[in-house]
Amino acid sequence: MLRFVLLAILLLLIARAFWRVMDGVIEAAGGRSRRGRSPRAPAVKLVRDPVCGTYVAPANALSLTAGGTTHYFCSEDCRKKFRT
Ligand SMILES: [Zn+2]
DSSP: OHHHHHHHHHHHHHHHHHHHHHHHHHHHHHHHHHHSSSOOOOSSOOEEOTTTOOEEOTTTSEEEEETTEEEEESSHHHHHHHHO
């Protein structure tokens, strides 16, 4: 039984070390791209749900146009709350 516990701990340590290395690799790659002339800007601009404050992508959000302004909501509930 103790051997299984030790083996599990060993595997956990190996996995943690592996992910630490992977994080370093990802960070290094990200650092290099950040120094580039055209950093990867987010493709979609997020808009704020005026009811609950959640940021949503207009493409996936529910919208409501009132007084010439379009508002975006995370859910039908928020849209209903805004209307009332
Ligand atoms: Zn909301």
